[in-house]
Amino acid sequence: MGGHALGKDLEAVAAEARAALAREIDASGAWAEDPVWREAFETVPRHVFVPYYYVGIVGGHERLWGESADAGARERWLRGAYADTPLATRLRDGELVSSSSQPSLMALMLTELRVADGHRVLEIGTGTGYNAALLAHRLGDDSLVTSVDLDPEITESARRHLSAAGHRPVVVTGDGARGVPARAPFERIIATCGLPSIPPAWLVQCRPEGRILSPLATGLVVLTVRDATHAEGRFLHTPAYFVPLRGGARHRPERASLGAVPRRGREHELFRFLLALTGGTLDPLEAYALWEGEGRPQRERYGVTVADGRGWAWLDEPEGPYLWPLP
Incomplete structure (x- = not known):
């Protein structure tokens, strides 16, 4: 449903809701380093990319959609589309397979990507197409933006949404872990789905001094590419939870029982980040001793190095003493 299909009253509601969302993101400080993103969020109509979405209710989900016969339900759908929350856009057998990320987190990621005029950007995980539209608006040239997703239904509907938004x-429909070699090289690569490691193909397709931003474990890592075989960088401060990438790379299941770990560790978000990052290579009690001994490190103290086809996570320094192989 394109923005043109809204009635006059709902168009006014959409404009007001978009402005309110921009103020909320502004207050969060997400784009403080690059306020140019504000104009993109104020202009690109998110509701065009979420013609329907699901909200959790007792015992399941309720679908809100813009074509509802009930005017109140249509307005609720529209206002919800501009809430600073992630929106579940596709469920399969009750499992979330695609979502539209929280706008303030998208703003933070786009700001940290440090896009400049003329940059070619690859997005891994097309989703609704909203993020690609924000990038295209910011760059002022649609041809600089390439987006890839494994699911042909997702890419087809994203193309429709993007076209409706101008x-x-x-x-491209394909495995994001392989990138899009036909469109390379890129100055920037951004992933909007969770991964267990950084695919080597991305380094090959990124220019030296390029930037790769990807969810990993329950955080966001930003790597600077040195060359086709080497990239390195640290995590941002923020937690981030994304639908996993479907395709070649798979998450390793977290098998270890946390029963022996003291409750303050089990329930602490930063301890769970360490467990997710180390992917079961650390015994939970060892991990807890390390975590307490190192002063419960924040995410920014961790980083990732990819070199010669191998990847590893580290605490404080890439050379160790604390290193963990990525799958």
Whole structure:
């Protein structure tokens, strides 16, 4: 449903809700380093990319959609589309397979990507197409943006949404772990789905001094590419939870029982980040001793190095003493 299909009253509601969302993101400080993103969020209509979405209710989900016969339900859908929350956009057998990320987190990620005029950007995980539209708007040239997703239903609907919003970036159906070699090289690569490690193909497709931003474990890592075989960088401060990438790379299941770990560790978000990052290579009690001994490190003290086809996570220094192989 394109923005043109809204009645006059709902168009006014959409404009007001978009402005309110921009103020909320502004207050969060997400784009403080690059306020140019404010204009993109104020302009690109998120509701066009979420013609329907699901909200949790007791015992399941309720679908809100813009074509509802009930005017109140349509307005609720529209206002919800501009809430600073993630929106569940596709469920399969009750499991979330695609979502539209929380706008303030998207703003933070786009700001940290440090996009400049003329940059070619690859997005891994097309989702609704909203993030690709924000990138296309910011760059002022749709042809600079390439987005890839494994699911042909997702890429097809994203193309429709993008077209309705007036954008035509290149949307490719394929395995995001392989990148899009035909469109390389890129100055920037951004992933909007969770991964267990950084695929080597991304380094090959990124220019030296390029930047890769990806969810990993329950955080966001930003790597600077040195060359086709080496990239390194640290995590941002923020937690981030994303739908896993479908395709070649799979998450390792977290098998270890946390029963022996003191409750303050089991329930602490930063301890769970360490467990997710080390992917079961550390015994939970060892991990807890390390975590307490190192002063319960914040995410920014951790980093990732990818070199010669191998990847590893580290605390404080890439050379160790604390290193963990990534799958």
